[in-house]
Amino acid sequence: xxxxxxxxxxxxxxxxxxxxxxxxxxxxxxxxxxxxxxxxxxxxxxxxxxxxxxxxxxxxxxxxxxxxxxxxxxxxxxxxxxxxxxxxxxxxxxxxxxxxxxxxxxxxxxxxxxxxxxxxxxxxxxxxxxxxxxxxxxxxxxxxxxxxxxxxxxxxxxxxxxxxxxxxxxxxxxxxxxxxxxxxxxxxxxxxxxxxxxxxxxxxxxxxxxxxxxxxxxxxxxxxxxxxxxxxxxxxxxxxxxxxxxxxxxxxxxxxxxxxxxxxxxxxxxxxxxxxxxxxxxxxxxxxxxxxxxxxxxxxxxxxxxxxxxxxxxxxxxxxxxxxxxxxxxxxxxxxxxxxxxxxxxxxxxxxxxxxxxxxxxxxxxxxxxxxxxxxxxxxxxxxxxxxxxxxxxxxxxxxxxxxxxxxxxxxxxxxxxxxxxxxxxxxxxxxxxxxxxxxxxxxxxxxxxxxxxxxxxxxxx
Amino acid sequence: xxxxxxxxxxxxxxxxxxxxxxxxxxxxxxxxxxxxxxxxxxxxxxxxxxxxxxxxxxxxxxxxxxxxxxxxxxxxxxxxxxxxxxxxxxxxxxxxxxxxxxxxxxxxxxxxxxxxxxxxxxxxxxxxxxxxxxxxxxxxxxxxxxxxxxxxxxxxxxxxxxxxxxxxxxxxxxxxxxxxxxxxxxxxxxxxxxxxxxxxxxxxxxxxxxxxxxxxxxxxxxxxxxxxxxxxxxxxxxxxxxxxxxxxxxxxxxxxxxxxxxxxxxxxxxxxxxxxxxxx
Ligand SMILES: Cc1cc2nc3c(=O)[nH]c(=O)nc-3n(C[C@H](O)[C@H](O)[C@H](O)COP(=O)(O)OP(=O)(O)OC[C@H]3O[C@@H](n4cnc5c(N)ncnc54)[C@H](O)[C@@H]3O)c2cc1C
Ligand SMILES: Cc1cc2nc3c(=O)[nH]c(=O)nc-3n(C[C@H](O)[C@H](O)[C@H](O)COP(=O)(O)OP(=O)(O)OC[C@H]3O[C@@H](n4cnc5c(N)ncnc54)[C@H](O)[C@@H]3O)c2cc1C
Ligand code: SF4
Ligand code: SF4
Ligand code: FES
Numbered sequence: 001x002x003x004x005x006x007x008x009x010x011x012x013x014x015x016x017x018x019x020x021x022x023x024x025x026x027x028x029x030x031x032x033x034x035x036x037x038x039x040x041x042x043x044x045x046x047x048x049x050x051x052x053x054x055x056x057x058x059x060x061x062x063x064x065x066x067x068x069x070x071x072x073x074x075x076x077x078x079x080x081x082x083x084x085x086x087x088x089x090x091x092x093x094x095x096x097x098x099x100x101x102x103x104x105x106x107x108x109x110x111x112x113x114x115x116x117x118x119x120x121x122x123x124x125x126x127x128x129x130x131x132x133x134x135x136x137x138x139x140x141x142x143x144x145x146x147x148x149x150x151x152x153x154x155x156x157x158x159x160x161x162x163x164x165x166x167x168x169x170x171x172x173x174x175x176x177x178x179x180x181x182x183x184x185x186x187x188x189x190x191x192x193x194x195x196x197x198x199x200x201x202x203x204x205x206x207x208x209x210x211x212x213x214x215x216x217x218x219x220x221x222x223x224x225x226x227x228x229x230x231x232x233x234x235x236x237x238x239x240x241x242x243x244x245x246x247x248x249x250x251x252x253x254x255x256x257x258x259x260x261x262x263x264x265x266x267x268x269x270x271x272x273x274x275x276x277x278x279x280x281x282x283x284x285x286x287x288x289x290x291x292x293x294x295x296x297x298x299x300x301x302x303x304x305x306x307x308x309x310x311x312x313x314x315x316x317x318x319x320x321x322x323x324x325x326x327x328x329x330x331x332x333x334x335x336x337x338x339x340x341x342x343x344x345x346x347x348x349x350x351x352x353x354x355x356x357x358x359x360x361x362x363x364x365x366x367x368x369x370x371x372x373x374x375x376x377x378x379x380x381x382x383x384x385x386x387x388x389x390x391x392x393x394x395x396x397x398x399x400x401x402x403x404x405x406x407x408x409x410x411x412x413x414x415x416x417x418x419x420x421x422x423x424x425x426x427x428x429x430x431x432x433x434x435x436x437x438x439x440x441x442x443x444x445x446x447x448x449x450x451x452x453x454x455x456x457x458x459x460x461x462x
Numbered sequence: 463x464x465x466x467x468x469x470x471x472x473x474x475x476x477x478x479x480x481x482x483x484x485x486x487x488x489x490x491x492x493x494x495x496x497x498x499x500x501x502x503x504x505x506x507x508x509x510x511x512x513x514x515x516x517x518x519x520x521x522x523x524x525x526x527x528x529x530x531x532x533x534x535x536x537x538x539x540x541x542x543x544x545x546x547x548x549x550x551x552x553x554x555x556x557x558x559x560x561x562x563x564x565x566x567x568x569x570x571x572x573x574x575x576x577x578x579x580x581x582x583x584x585x586x587x588x589x590x591x592x593x594x595x596x597x598x599x600x601x602x603x604x605x606x607x608x609x610x611x612x613x614x615x616x617x618x619x620x621x622x623x624x625x626x627x628x629x630x631x632x633x634x635x636x637x638x639x640x641x642x643x644x645x646x647x648x649x650x651x652x653x654x655x656x657x658x659x660x661x662x663x664x665x666x667x668x669x670x671x672x673x674x675x676x677x678x679x680x681x682x683x684x685x686x687x688x689x690x691x692x693x694x695x696x697x698x699x700x701x702x703x704x705x706x707x708x709x710x711x712x713x714x715x716x717x718x719x720x721x722x723x724x725x726x727x728x729x730x731x732x733x734x735x736x737x738x739x740x741x742x
Binding site: 171172173181209210211212215216217237238239241243247248249250251253254256257260261265266272273274275277349396397398 | 485486489499503504505506530531545546547548549550551678679680681682683684685686688689690695700714717718720721722726729
């Protein structure tokens with residue numbers, strides 16, 4: 001019997017007043033009963049509009065039908081055909097602008113909670129599946145993958161399944177990319193990423209950490225060593241700053257630094273050797289997922305007050321809806337239509353406040369977003385002792401600078417020919433944030449998948 | 463894992479280690495650095511490549527014990543291993559084409575200056591090394607510098623070894639005596655580099671300094687190592703660590719270096735107490 005409720009089944013979450021001070025996962029996931037009940041809201045539409053909203057075209061009605069039958073493993077197998085990181089995407093995909101935005105149930109009422117169901121299925125599989133990972137039969141070809149983020153890991157996994165001997169080279173001491181150094185534990189537990197990486201290793205993928213490609217080896221040297229193709233999945237990790245006065249004061253962080261200290265270096269734990277400033281009032285500049293994560297980490301580190309400062313209105317915020325809602329519930333202040341112009345020195349070289357101006361929305365720009373303009377005479381000082389700049393990142397130039405004839409565009413993103421991810425160099429493919437600029441996990445994963453397919457065709461055709 | 467194949471104490475607070483890291487050793491050049499973690503939960507700390515042996519596949523590091531991590535590192539022995547060791551990072555020093563150079567080193571900065579002096583010497587440049595220490599007990603690498611320098615001046619703050627005085631005075635004396643340098647390379651405490659630059663600016667001698675701000679990743683990802691150079695923001699780990707000393711904003715760099723002073727002191731005391739307990 002179809003469930004005609006207009007609302008999604010709520011997902012149980014940790015109480016905001018408790019979770020704002022701990023790093024445990026916020027959302028607790030559906031129970032099997034809740035999942036089945038939610039699955040019953042799906043109408044199993046013939047034309048599958050939701051699938052068109054998913055960048056990797058998961059057969060959504062099919063996996064949901066399996067949930068209705070309580071065949072959770074069967075549901076997993078359907079998702080797994082299209083996505084290699086369902087436990088991750090079910091948690092962090094911006095569903096409201098992707099699959100769920102196309103769901104017919106959303107026309108009147110709320111769409112089916114596709115993301116939550118995906119997460120449920122992936123978690124169920126992880127908890128119940130006892131099957132050993134099979135080591136695929138080797139085909140004798142070697143491929144190098146640079147960067148162990150979602151793009152690189154997906155590409156490596158897909159190639160390994162096809163029998164390739166894959167080595168993943170990662171600059172940091174831990175594999176996972178933004179999934180481990182950026183997105184915090186309370187949104188994406190590190191054990192989930194760790195498990196995916198263990199699976200890859202079990203399939204025979206070599207993961208070599210502490211390898212900064214471009215320094216220790218160049219791409220050309222990888223070819224010399226016998227790798228026949230290379231995939232570049234190095235992300236977009238170079239932080240941008242605003243270039244306003246006071247940005248080099250003590251207590252001004254890039255979101256990358258702040259989040260790396262907290263997540264990768266575990267500065268939130270007692271006993272970590274890595275320091276982090278414990279501040280009274282943290283101002284986070286920006287309105288994306290990264291800004292929400294930084295703000296919510298700052299709250300969990302014990303700040304009395306945390307403010308998001310964003311120059312457009314809340315409607316234009318690029319962050320996932322759920323993250324904005326969760327941030328608000330946790331007591332984070334939102335200063336929208338506000339832009340910093342200077343960070344003020346407290347007299348001792350630390351942040352003593354942030355001078356801001358009010359903005360109003362003008363005419364829409366090329367991107368269709370209404371661009372903010374300064375309101376004359378609206379200057380004011382926001383009280384704060386720490387500022388986290390979260391205004392975007394671009395690809396790191398290291399690979400470009402050390403690889404001959406690798407074409408990049410004006411923004412430093414690697415240029416690819418088509419969906420295959422082929423770059424201007426034969427045998428060199430790229431995908432994820434390194435190509436698109438900062439985007440999403442699912443897009444990075446999709447790019448890794450297409451590149452694996454293209455690399456396979458290339459090497460089989462050689 | 464990266465095995466420690468040799469450990470030698472150079473003075474009570476400075477230790478030399480040779481670490482097995484063949485791939486890093488194959489590529490490392492003077493002026494570059496590595497980042498290491500002692501153990502699973504350790505902090506990432508940068509140290510300069512003091513020397514390398516491409517055949518043996520080892521990298522030499524020389525570090526001063528100043529805080530928790532360097533203290534922990536110093537408790538390891540030959541045969542032990544480091545958890546992580548990544549490099550070579552940063553841009554190698556530009557040494558080609560220089561005919562006559564003054565290399566100025568202060569304290570443990572001498573460990574960073576030495577491979578550059580050595581490389582210059584190998585390339586046939588005339589090298590005048592001026593190295594300064596607080597006192598006799600802290601002098602390091604004297605024989606090494608001697609072997610690669612056409613002239614070596616040692617200074618101590620208290621006059622207990624070499625001549626009494628600052629390295630800037632020694633440099634000034636040499637310049638005033640008519641020595642004409644293509645370049646001065648100054649590596650040491652920020653305050654020393656600042657004053658060397660002030661001096662050489664007056665004389666119009668190009669000066670390169672090696673900056674050592676607080677770093678995490680060392681790949682340009684966090685921006686924590688940023689400095690102002692000629693009014694622009696630069697990341698020391700990827701744009702440096704060498705910079706034109708006449709353009710560096712030393713006052714800002716000195717401020718930023720003190721960001722975690724309190725945390726560090728606390729952490730150092732904890733670590734020392736831990737080791738004391740272990741000894742008991
Ligand atoms: C804080 C934060 C929150 C986010 N939240 C979301 C969200 O909720 N939903 C969502 O869909 N997306 C989110 N994103 C975006 C998403 O994480 C990225 O789009 C995605 O991770 C990109 O994947 P990638 O594999 O291309 O690159 P990355 O994940 O950036 O991985 C690149 C890897 O390459 C390594 N590398 C770089 N250079 C080299 C080199 N020279 N040699 C070797 N290794 C190298 C890096 O160390 C890194 O591990 C968020 C991003 C951040 C920073
Ligand atoms: C490129 C570079 C090369 C360096 N080369 C050498 C070297 O060859 N020999 C040597 O003895 N030292 C070198 N240093 C300094 C060395 O990294 C620090 O002494 C070390 O990190 C101190 O760690 P700690 O935990 O023992 O001390 P802490 O108590 O944590 O800190 C003591 C002081 O060390 C500095 N420091 C702390 N953490 C870092 C960090 N993550 N990165 C950089 N500096 C930090 C700060 O100025 C701090 O005040 C270099 C630094 C850089 C950036
Ligand atoms: S991967 Fe993302 S977009 Fe695709 S179905 Fe899952 S949640 Fe929706
Ligand atoms: S559009 Fe919505 S209701 Fe229709 S099949 Fe997809 S998820 Fe089910
Ligand atoms: S150390 Fe992170 S950018 Fe330089």
